[in-house]
Amino acid sequence: MTRVKIVTDSTADIPNSLAEELDITVIPLKVNFSADETYLDGIELSPTAFYEKLQQANQMPTTSQPSPYDFEKLYNEIYDESEEDTVIFSIHLSSKLSGTYQAATIAASEVEDKINVHVIDSKRASYSIGIIVADVAKLAIEGADQKAIQDRIDVLLNETSVYFMVETLEYLQKNGRIGKAQALIGSLLKMKPILSLSKEGEVYPFEKARGRKKAIDKIVETLQETYKDQPVDIGLSHAVAPEVGDTVLEEIKARLNTQSTVKTEIGAVIGTHVGPGTVAVMVTPTKA
Known part of the structure; x- marks a missing residue:
C-alpha cells in the first residue's frame, strides 16, 4: 500500500494545531533582522513576536528559503520513518515570490532514485497555499491515492x-x-x-x-x-x-x-x- 505524505513551507501560514491534526510537515523559511539575528519562521519566531520586533527594527528584515540540502534531508527523513511506500507532494510558495520551489525541485531530483516526490508551485502565498494543502492533506489521511491527490490539487490550483x-x-x-x-x-x-x-x-x-x-x-x-x-x-x-x-x-x-x-x-x-x-x-x- 502506498502512503501519500503532504509537505509545505511556513509561508502557507497553517495554524500549528491544524498541521498536526492533518499530519502536514512544514519546512520553515528564515527571517533575518541582521547577519547575527536569524529566526526560523513559525518555530523560533511567532507572528506576534515578529510584528513587535518589526516595529522596533532600524531596517527592513530580509527572508531566505530553505536550501536544497534542507529539503533533501527532510525527504530522506520522511522516507526513513515510513514503513510503507510513500509518495510526497511538496507544495510551496509561488516561484515568482521565492526560490523555495526551485530548492525543493533540486532536492527532489537528488532523491528521485528512491523517493517519489512531486513538487508543486502553488503560485500563491500565505493561507491561499494553506487552504489547498489542508484540503489534500485530509484526502491523504482518508487514504486517497496519488492520482486522486494530484487531480484535487489541479482543481484547487484552478x-x-x-x-x-x-x-x-x-x-x-x-x-x-x-x-x-x-x-x-x-x-x-x-x-x-x-x-x-x-x-x-x-x-x-x-x-x-x-x-x-x-x-x-x-x-x-x-x-x-x-x-x-x-x-x-x-x-x-x-x-x-x-x-x-x-x-x-x-x-x-x-x-x-x-x-x-x-x-x-x-x-x-x-x-x-x-x-x-x-x-x-x-x-x-x-x-x-
Missing part, C-alpha cells in the same frame, strides 16, 4: 481565489515583491488597494476602493459572482488585524454558501513582504 488588502505598498515595494502592482505607487491617496495573485503567481492590482469598507464590499461581491451558491471553504489570514479579519470573515460567511472557515495569522516571512494591517481572504470549492 479554482481557489485570493484577494488581500495592505495598509501600505511600502513593504511589497522595498522587498521587490510588488510585481504588476508597481503602477499603484503614488496614486492611492485615501484609496485602499485590493491585490491578488495572477495565474503566474505574481502580485497584481485587482481594484482600488475608497476606504476599507468599500474594499471589503468589493471583495465579497467578486466572490459572490465567482462562486454563487456553490459550497465553499473559506480561509482568512491577517497581520495583527484580527478585528478587520473578523469583519471580513463574517461578511463572507453571510453571503456565500460557507461550509468551513479557518482564521490564521500571517507569519514572519509573508509579513516581511506585506506589512502589518494586511488582511487576506481565500475561497475554494468544497470537495463534493
